[in-house]
Amino acid sequence: MEITLNSLDRNYQEKILDFLPQKIFDLHTHIGLPKHVSELSEERQKTTFASEASSHSFREREDAFKILLPGKKIQYVSFPFCFKEVDIDEANEYVLQKKYPFILGDLENPENTLELLDKNEVKGLKVYYDFVKKDYKDIRISDFVIDIFLEALEKSEKILMLHVPRSSLNEKENIEDLINICRKFKKTKIILAHMGRCYAKDDLTKSLTFLKNFPNIFMDFSTVSSQKIFTEGFKILGTKRILYGSDSPYSNTKGKIMDVPGIMKNAFITEKEFPWTKPELRKWYLDNKPPLTFLIYHQLEEMRLCSKKLKFSKENLEDIFYKNAAKLLNIQEL
Numbered sequence: 001m002e003i004t005l006n007s008l009d010r011n012y013q014e015k016i017l018d019f020l021p022q023k024i025f026d027l028h029t030h031i032g033l034p035k036h037v038s039e040l041s042e043e044r045q046k047t048t049f050a051s052e053a054s055s056h057s058f059r060e061r062e063d064a065f066k067i068l069l070p071g072k073k074i075q076y077v078s079f080p081f082c083f084k085e086v087d088i089d090e091a092n093e094y095v096l097q098k099k100y101p102f103i104l105g106d107l108e109n110p111e112n113t114l115e116l117l118d119k120n121e122v123k124g125l126k127v128y129y130d131f132v133k134k135d136y137k138d139i140r141i142s143d144f145v146i147d148i149f150l151e152a153l154e155k156s157e158k159i160l161m162l163h164v165p166r167s168s169l170n171e172k173e174n175i176e177d178l179i180n181i182c183r184k185f186k187k188t189k190i191i192l193a194h195m196g197r198c199y200a201k202d203d204l205t206k207s208l209t210f211l212k213n214f215p216n217i218f219m220d221f222s223t224v225s226s227q228k229i230f231t232e233g234f235k236i237l238g239t240k241r242i243l244y245g246s247d248s249p250y251s252n253t254k255g256k257i258m259d260v261p262g263i264m265k266n267a268f269i270t271e272k273e274f275p276w277t278k279p280e281l282r283k284w285y286l287d288n289k290p291p292l293t294f295l296i297y298h299q300l301e302e303m304r305l306c307s308k309k310l311k312f313s314k315e316n317l318e319d320i321f322y323k324n325a326a327k328l329l330n331i332q333e334l
C-alpha cells in the first residue's frame with residue numbers, strides 16, 4: 001500500500017512526532033506474505049475484517065513507519081495475520097526471521113505450537129477465535145486458549161496476546177475465563193489486545209473491577225482512539241500495565257472507530273470502501289464526510305490529549321511507549 005500524506009495528515013503527524021518519545025516498542029504488528037494466505041470466499045470477505053490487508057512484509061512495515069513516524073527508533077513484536085485462510089506453519093516460520101516473534105497458535109496441531117513455544121527466540125503466543133469451529137456468538141476464550149498452551153506459557157513465563165471474543169471484555173464468559181486463567185497460571189503475562197475491545201468506557205470500568213487485581217493482566221491500546229477510554233484505563237491500571245501497539249498494517253488505513261448516531265456504536269468508519277463495509281455506514285460516511293486520517297494518527301492524537309489531561313511526565317510516556325514492553329519481554333537494555 002502506497003502511503004502519501006496530505007495536509008490533514010501532516011497536521012496530525014507534526015503534533016504526534018513532537019509528543020512521542022524517541023524510542024518506541026510496538027507490541028502489536030501483523031506480518032506475512034501473500035503466499036501464506038489462500039483465497040477467501042466472497043462470503044468470508046464480507047465478514048472477515050482481518051482479511052483486507054492480509055500481507056505485510058518486514059520491509060513494507062519498515063517503509064510504512066518511516067513515512068508515518070519518521071525519525072523514531074521503533075522495535076516491534078511481530079505475529080502472523082490471524083484468520084482461517086492463513087497457513088499457520090508458513091506464517092510462523094516467516095515471523096521467526098526477526099527478533100521478538102509471537103507465534104500463532106494452531107488448535108488442530110497443538111504439538112507444533114508447543115514445539116515452537118519451546119524456542120528461546122519465541123517471546124509469546126497469539127491466539128485467535130477464527131480458528132474455533134463454532135458459531136461466533138458461542139465462542140469463549142477457553143475454546144482457543146487451551147490448557148496445554150497455557151501450561152507451556154507458564155513454564156517459560158512467556159506472553160499471551162489475546163483478542164477477546166464476543167462484544168468486548170465486559171461479558172460474563174470472558175471475565176469468568178480470564179479469572180480462571182489468572183488464578184491457575186500466575187506467571188503467564190496476558191496482554192488484552194485493543195484494551196479488551198472496550199470501546200465504551202463502561203465496559204472497561206466494569207470488566208476491570210474483576211480483573212485489575214491480577215498482576216498478570218496488561219492491555220495494549222492498538223486501534224483504540226478515545227481519550228476517554230485511555231483516561232479510564234490509566235486511572236484503573238496505572239501507567240505500567242498499558243502498552244503501545246499499532247495493529248500495523250491495519251493502522252495504516254484511513255479511518256477511525258467512532259459512534260455513528262442512530263446507526264451503530266463504535267463503528268470502524270473508513271475513507272475507502274471494503275468488502276466488509278456495511279452499506280448503511282458507507283452512506284453515513286458519504287453524507288457526513290468526517291475528516292479522516294490514518295488510524296494510527298487518530299489513536300496517537302487521542303493518546304496525546306489524554307497525556308496532556310493527566311499531565312504525564314516524560315517517564316510515564318517512556319513506560320507506556322517502550323519500557324513496559326521491554327520489561328514484559330525481558331529486554332535488559334532499557
Ligand SMILES: [Zn+2]
Nearest residue numbers: 028030193247
Ligand atoms: Zn491485530
